[in-house]
Amino acid sequence: MKQKKLLDKFTLDVLLNRLSCELIENHFDFQNSVLIGLQPRGIFVLSKLVKKLKDKYLIPNLKYGKLDTTFFRDDFRSKKEQPKASFSNINFDIENKRVVLIDDVLYTGRSIRAALIAIESYGRPTKIELLTLINRRFTRHLPIQPDYVGLNVDTLQNDRVNVNLQGSNIEDAVYILKDDDETNFS
Amino acid sequence: MMKQISVNNLLGIKYLSRDDINLIFETADNFKEILRRKIKKVPTLKGITVANLFFENSTRTKLSFELAEKRLSADIINFTKTGSSISKGETLIDTVNNILAMKVDMIIIRHPSPGAAEFLTRNTNSCIINAGDGTHEHPTQGLLDTYSINEKLGSVNNKRVLILGDILHSRVALSNIFALKLLGAKIKVCGPKSLIPKFIQNLDVKYESNLEKGLVWCDAVNILRVQNERMNETYFPSLREYHNLYGIKLSSIKNLRKEILILHPGPINRGVEITSEVLDNKKTIVLDQVENGVAIRMAVLYLLASKASGISNYN
Numbered sequence: 001m002k003q004k005k006l007l008d009k010f011t012l013d014v015l016l017n018r019l020s021c022e023l024i025e026n027h028f029d030f031q032n033s034v035l036i037g038l039q040p041r042g043i044f045v046l047s048k049l050v051k052k053l054k055d056k057y058l059i060p061n062l063k064y065g066k067l068d069t070t071f072f073r074d075d076f077r078s079k080k081e082q083p084k085a086s087f088s089n090i091n092f093d094i095e096n097k098r099v100v101l102i103d104d105v106l107y108t109g110r111s112i113r114a115a116l117i118a119i120e121s122y123g124r125p126t127k128i129e130l131l132t133l134i135n136r137r138f139t140r141h142l143p144i145q146p147d148y149v150g151l152n153v154d155t156l157q158n159d160r161v162n163v164n165l166q167g168s169n170i171e172d173a174v175y176i177l178k179d180d181d182e183t184n185f186s
Numbered sequence: 187m188m189k190q191i192s193v194n195n196l197l198g199i200k201y202l203s204r205d206d207i208n209l210i211f212e213t214a215d216n217f218k219e220i221l222r223r224k225i226k227k228v229p230t231l232k233g234i235t236v237a238n239l240f241f242e243n244s245t246r247t248k249l250s251f252e253l254a255e256k257r258l259s260a261d262i263i264n265f266t267k268t269g270s271s272i273s274k275g276e277t278l279i280d281t282v283n284n285i286l287a288m289k290v291d292m293i294i295i296r297h298p299s300p301g302a303a304e305f306l307t308r309n310t311n312s313c314i315i316n317a318g319d320g321t322h323e324h325p326t327q328g329l330l331d332t333y334s335i336n337e338k339l340g341s342v343n344n345k346r347v348l349i350l351g352d353i354l355h356s357r358v359a360l361s362n363i364f365a366l367k368l369l370g371a372k373i374k375v376c377g378p379k380s381l382i383p384k385f386i387q388n389l390d391v392k393y394e395s396n397l398e399k400g401l402v403w404c405d406a407v408n409i410l411r412v413q414n415e416r417m418n419e420t421y422f423p424s425l426r427e428y429h430n431l432y433g434i435k436l437s438s439i440k441n442l443r444k445e446i447l448i449l450h451p452g453p454i455n456r457g458v459e460i461t462s463e464v465l466d467n468k469k470t471i472v473l474d475q476v477e478n479g480v481a482i483r484m485a486v487l488y489l490l491a492s493k494a495s496g497i498s499n500y501n
Binding site: 068070071072084085086087088089117118120121122123 | 189212213215216217219220223224225226227228229230258488
């Protein structure tokens with residue numbers, strides 16, 4: 001596998017700032033809106049955005065939570081090994097709220113389908129939107145499209161997109177990984 | 187991260203590893219959160235049919251399994267011994283094979299004969315979960331008791347657990363001992379010597395004849411029922427004497443230096459192994475155990491369903 005850096009720390013920061021502004025444009029003071037990060041990796045994007053909205057744009061009383069979709073997936077018995085379930089943590093009412101689902105990479109759209117069903121268990125939102133840091137185009141299995149996109153990328157089926165936002169020793173960055181026999185990065 | 191349970195059927199705790207138990211507990215944590223949502227149902231087992239075969243009476247286990255299956259969106263059928271063709275002389279294997287012919291994917295079985303669940307795995311092609319087989323094991327009860335202790339005490343490792351009462355006839359005792367041992371607990375059993383099996387020393391479990399000493403020693407006590415229905419001879423002089431020597435009363439816990447956890451798998455014989463005073467003063471975690479039971483059974487069903495080779499392909 002060969003890898004190419006799609007976004008470095010600086011461009012990621014610019015991009016997260018833009019996404020925060022787009023969210024504010026549509027949700028103003030977030031009094032009637034909530035942010036929901038999808039487990040496992042959507043929560044890293046969520047925490048970055050929450051930090052920006054709170055510290056930089058001074059949004060008070062921001063409501064946000066985590067949603068795990070493991071038990072709502074349609075492929076749990078066709079995989080060799082089961083994905084490990086994570087915690088959901090939504091301790092507020094989402095009835096009649098505007099929900100923004102947040103994930104790191106939008107690929108086939110199947111996790112989002114699972115999330116749309118999972119979120120129903122907590123109530124009926126007036127509207128659900130989707131924010132994704134990376135949108136892999138032309139790879140969808142379902143008619144699902146994002147409302148807010150950090151970066152659109154065109155990828156082949158075997159490519160992988162890795163988002164490092166864990167906040168550990170690794171620098172924040174986004175990589176694209178390709179098989180060795182198709183190393184022709186454009 | 188991907189993980190898988192190491193067994194294809196849940197016949198007893200003795201076949202599980204420490205990792206399996208931890209995986210079941212972690213999965214149960216997630217299900218417990220789901221059970222506190224507005225809508226307590228997930229579509230995970232959609233299209234899977236589960237048969238609950240109860241050849242012996244049950245309230246909690248049966249309802250708990252049934253609810254767990256429904257929360258996971260499985261289709262279920264129930265079978266009880268009374269009113270079935272068992273009374274016409276049909277054998278266990280014929281009954282089960284006939285039920286399997288109706289395209290059932292998983293079987294929950296409770297049976298008065300020890301080894302009934304294991305016997306089925308050898309003779310049928312299905313995923314079997316033991317819900318109690320005679321005096322052998324009751325794995326989901328062992329798991330939920332251990333899970334409840336873990337939840338209340340923060341961990342099981344090095345905790346002292348006293349199992350009190352009729353150990354000889356109890357499948358719950360055996361499953362508890364295996365599960366607690368795997369997670370590193372120290373265990374003593376207590377009760378009339380006539381109700382303690384001889385093999386208990388081989389399990390590295392100590393016997394304590396004096397209840398007072400046992401209670402001072404332990405962090406948690408699991409009280410078992412006197413199983414009158416399994417006793418073909420007299421094991422102790424009278425229920426009154428049993429109560430005097432081995433029943434938990436308010437006075438027996440009042441003077442302890444620390445608060446201890448009191449568990450009971452049910453059904454409870456009030457006034458025999460425990461007094462109403464202790465029960466009604468909310469000194470026990472009996473109802474927490476029942477709540478955890480559903481989450482534990484959902485976890486077991488979920489982890490086994492995704493492994494079962496016999497299950498029709500879902501794609």
